[in-house]
Amino acid sequence: xxxxxxxxxxxxxxxxxxxxxxxxxxxxxxxxxxxxxxxxxxxxxxxxxxxxxxxxxxxxxxxxxxxxxxxxxxxxxxxxxxxxxxxxxxxxxxxxxxxxxxxxxxxxxxxxxxxxxxxxxxxxxxxxxxxxxxxxxxxxxxxxxxxxxxxxxxxxxxxxxxxxxxxxxxxxxxxxxxxxxxxxxxxxxxxxxxxxxxxxxxxxxxxxx
Numbered sequence: 215x216x217x218x219x220x221x222x223x224x225x226x227x228x229x230x231x232x233x234x235x236x237x238x239x240x241x242x243x244x245x246x247x248x249x250x251x252x253x254x255x256x257x258x259x260x261x262x263x264x265x266x267x268x269x270x271x272x273x274x275x276x277x278x279x280x281x282x283x284x285x286x287x288x289x290x291x292x293x294x295x296x297x298x299x300x301x302x303x304x305x306x307x308x309x310x311x312x313x314x315x316x317x318x319x320x321x322x323x324x325x326x327x328x329x330x331x332x333x334x335x336x337x338x339x340x341x342x343x344x345x346x347x348x349x350x351x352x353x354x355x356x357x358x359x360x361x362x363x364x365x366x367x368x369x370x371x372x373x374x375x376x377x378x379x380x381x382x383x384x385x386x387x388x389x390x391x392x393x394x395x396x397x398x399x400x401x402x403x404x405x406x407x408x409x410x411x412x413x414x415x416x417x418x419x420x421x422x423x
Contacts, residue, residue, distance in 0.1 A: 216247065217420060218300035220341065221413070222311040224382060225349035226375060227368050228356030229398045230405060234349065235307050237406050238413060242305055245417075250299050253309035255287040257295055269365040281319045281330070288312070289337040297341065312338060313346060313385050313393070318367065321381025322374050345416045347409060348386055349398035353379055 221238070223231040235251060242249045256265035264287040268280065275283075288311075299306050312334040320327040351359075353375040360368055386393040396408045 216303045218303045219247075219305045219345075219416070219420075220296065220300055220308070220343045221305065221416070222308045222313070222343040222346045223349070224310060224313045224317075224346055224393075225398060226351060226353065226356040226379060226382075227365075228359035229349035229351045230359075230402065231347070231349045231398075232309055233402060234347070234405060234409050235309055238409060239307055241410060241413070248302075248304045249307060250304050251307045251309070252291070252295055254291060254311060254314065255284060257287070257291045260290055261287045269367060271366065275366075277319070277323045277325060280323070281315070281325055281333075284315050284319065285333055285337045288315075288334070292338050292341055297339075300341075308343075311343060311346070313348075313382065316385060317378045317381035321384070322370070322378040343392060344420075345412065346389075346393040347412060348382055348393050348395045349405070350379070350383065350395050351398040355399060 223235045225231045232253075239249045239251055254261070255268055256262050264283050268275070268283055296306055296308065315334060316327060316330055319325045320330045353372055356375065357368075357372065383395070386395050394412050396405055396412070398405055400408075
């Protein structure tokens with residue numbers, strides 16, 4: 215059985231991370247890997263319900279409630295989907311994970327970052343990605359790419375999104391061996407070439423090449 219891998223895709227909405235995840239799936243399948251894709255929030259039926267509340271609720275949601283909804287989604291996601299697939303030897307590609315909570319609810323909303331990190335460990339059983347791909351793009355560019363139809367999180371101020379971006383960059387400094395930054399201002403093909411290099415590096419490292 216091949217070793218299972220857990221790769222997460224992070225960055226602002228509009229950074230192109232979801233597009234890159236789809237391309238990585240095809241790339242790895244061509245190499246013979248069994249690949250599954252997922253996302254946070256919104257995995258499984260329970261996650262879809264939580265996602266709808268978080269992104270499309272017409273009623274106000276407190277910052278604390280928002281934080282716990284993301285964590286609740288993650289706790290179920292890990293136990294019911296991510297862990298079983300990694301154990302089965304699959305490559306799990308996940309659109310957002312713990313770093314999103316630190317960046318958005320911690321740096322963006324101003325929630326206690328040390329507490330968030332502890333809560334993330336509880337929610338995940340301390341499952342850490344083998345590789346996190348951080349697609350970095352200016353907040354202004356990200357907002358232009360999204361267009362006028364924005365969900366609840368995307369509709370936040372430019373100041374908020376700048377805080378989130380800076381939070382991501384700080385997280386990368388803290389975990390440089392796991393989190394790799396990719397310049398998402400470049401073309402889709404250029405970004406994918408950089409993505410492939412990092413993916414291949416992970417695979418070669420684990421195969422002793």
